[in-house]
Amino acid sequence: MDSILVKGNGALNGVIPIAGAKNACLTLMPATLLSEEPLTLTNAPRLSDIRTMTQLLQSLGAEVASLQDGLVLAMSSHTISNHTADYDIVRKMRASILVLGPMLARDGHAVVSLPGGCAIGARPVDLHLKAFEAMGAELDLRDGYVHAKAPGGRLKGAVVEFPFVSVGATENALMAATLAKGTTVIKNAAREPEIVDLARCLQKMGAQIEGEGTSTITIQGVDRLHGATHPVVTDRIELGTYMLVPAICGGEVELLGGRIDLVGAFAEKLDESGISVTETARGLKVSRRNGRVKAVNVTTEPFPGFPTDLQAQMMALLCTADGVSVLEEKIFENRFMHAPELIRMGAKIDVHGGTAKVTGVSKLKGAPVMATDLRASVSLILAGLAAEGETLVNRVYHLDRGYERVEEKLSACGAKIERIKGN
Numbered sequence: 023m024d025s026i027l028v029k030g031n032g033a034l035n036g037v038i039p040i041a042g043a044k045n046a047c048l049t050l051m052p053a054t055l056l057s058e059e060p061l062t063l064t065n066a067p068r069l070s071d072i073r074t075m076t077q078l079l080q081s082l083g084a085e086v087a088s089l090q091d092g093l094v095l096a097m098s099s100h101t102i103s104n105h106t107a108d109y110d111i112v113r114k115m116r117a118s119i120l121v122l123g124p125m126l127a128r129d130g131h132a133v134v135s136l137p138g139g140c141a142i143g144a145r146p147v148d149l150h151l152k153a154f155e156a157m158g159a160e161l162d163l164r165d166g167y168v169h170a171k172a173p174g175g176r177l178k179g180a181v182v183e184f185p186f187v188s189v190g191a192t193e194n195a196l197m198a199a200t201l202a203k204g205t206t207v208i209k210n211a212a213r214e215p216e217i218v219d220l221a222r223c224l225q226k227m228g229a230q231i232e233g234e235g236t237s238t239i240t241i242q243g244v245d246r247l248h249g250a251t252h253p254v255v256t257d258r259i260e261l262g263t264y265m266l267v268p269a270i271c272g273g274e275v276e277l278l279g280g281r282i283d284l285v286g287a288f289a290e291k292l293d294e295s296g297i298s299v300t301e302t303a304r305g306l307k308v309s310r311r312n313g314r315v316k317a318v319n320v321t322t323e324p325f326p327g328f329p330t331d332l333q334a335q336m337m338a339l340l341c342t343a344d345g346v347s348v349l350e351e352k353i354f355e356n357r358f359m360h361a362p363e364l365i366r367m368g369a370k371i372d373v374h375g376g377t378a379k380v381t382g383v384s385k386l387k388g389a390p391v392m393a394t395d396l397r398a399s400v401s402l403i404l405a406g407l408a409a410e411g412e413t414l415v416n417r418v419y420h421l422d423r424g425y426e427r428v429e430e431k432l433s434a435c436g437a438k439i440e441r442i443k444g445n
């Protein structure tokens with residue numbers, strides 16, 4: 023297993039290009055199963071999770087070609103030759119559940135392995151299943167798999183009301199509803215930019231969708247969808263992560279392709295803590311005005327609130343802020359695994375349930391630390407960039423799931439960072 027060695031090296035300055043969004047691409051790719059015609063995605067991120075989704079779609083009989091150094095995904099599922107998403111692939115990546123809606127909607131039947139547990143929380147898929155049942159599906163949970171059937175071979179339009187916001191359940195129901203008979207109304211839908219991007223792509227394929235980006239989405243089912251080409255939206259979580267580089271180390275960084283509307287609540291918190299965020303012709307520019315960062319309180323919420331996927335990275339910043347910050351994690355029940363590792367670097371953090379109290383210290387100190395999940399791993403790298411001495415982040419396979427070419431992007435801004443190949 024590879025590790026990454028980071029040496030604190032003072033202020034960092036430069037330009038970082040932001041890739042297409044992992045969490046948009048992981049729902050756009052299964053949309054190819056909704057049509058016999060080709061779907062091409064441009065601005066695709068080059069990540070291990072995208073390769074896993076490619077493997078899954080190919081196991082179902084789809085063709086997926088990665089072109090132009092991986093930036094273009096040319097996909098087509100003329101026929102779905104296998105309707106079973108195997109545990110061996112699904113266990114690697116929970117987003118695999120997003121093939122269930124499209125297969126069920128297209129061919130009226132599908133068998134998908136249940137994803138199993140995750141480091142950051144139990145993460146059940148009950149809301150996905152309830153949505154399909156509301157659309158008339160018959161489900162049988164057997165041997166760790168969901169066996170799904172649409173009586174008469176077609177789902178029917180329905181009102182799907184979620185008791186709380188779920189990104190994945192909204193995406194699955196949205197894709198399924200495009201080919202259902204009649205009208206579906208999704209209430210209390212997720213409003214994330216990845217959902218809007220998915221709706222935009224489906225509309226290009228001929229889907230009748232209104233209300234994306236609001237909490238009520240209406241879909242008029244159609245008999246078939248056609249092919250399309252669609253650019254993957256910018257990755258707002260990669261963007262937010264790199265906006266924290268000058269915030270934590272000092273300096274000034276321009277994020278190419280950055281958009282303020284994707285990171286509104288996050289940018290407001292940075293402003294509150296004394297970090298300057300400005301729009302440029304090419305994206306966003308971030309710099310630390312002067313002196314220490316100010317302590318701020320943060321509560322994670324569904325979009326447009328503060329994203330849970332930036333909570334760990336924000337904690338790394340607040341470890342050296344002036345004062346006491348309180349972070350509340352409201353989305354996942356076990357998403358403070360990075361705290362004990364930051365404490366190994368000299369941070370002062372008290373965690374009680376879903377609340378972490380961070381008392382700022384003047385400086386962190388480098389140490390060997392362990393990555394536990396994707397966002398925790400990058401928060402440790404951010405902390406290492408500002409720490410005295412060396413930080414060795416182990417198990418960075420987590421990182422490669424969601425960040426492409428981290429060492430290259432950071433060393434272009436003057437960071438001392440290198441990958442240590444595992445044996």
Ligand code: EPZ
Nearest residue numbers: 045117145146147148149150187188189190191331353354
């Ligand atoms: C998506 O996960 C993202 N993943 C996550 O990003 C992100 O943290 C999350 O949305 C919230 O923004 C992808 O898009 C691939 P949810 P998802 O359904 O869809 C509970 C990253 O770091 N829930 O909105 O799985 C669930 O347990 C990843 O890139 C149910 O109880 O998230 C959680 O507590 C991590 N039953 C809450 O809802 C369900 O059927 C929100 O989950 C579904 C969800």
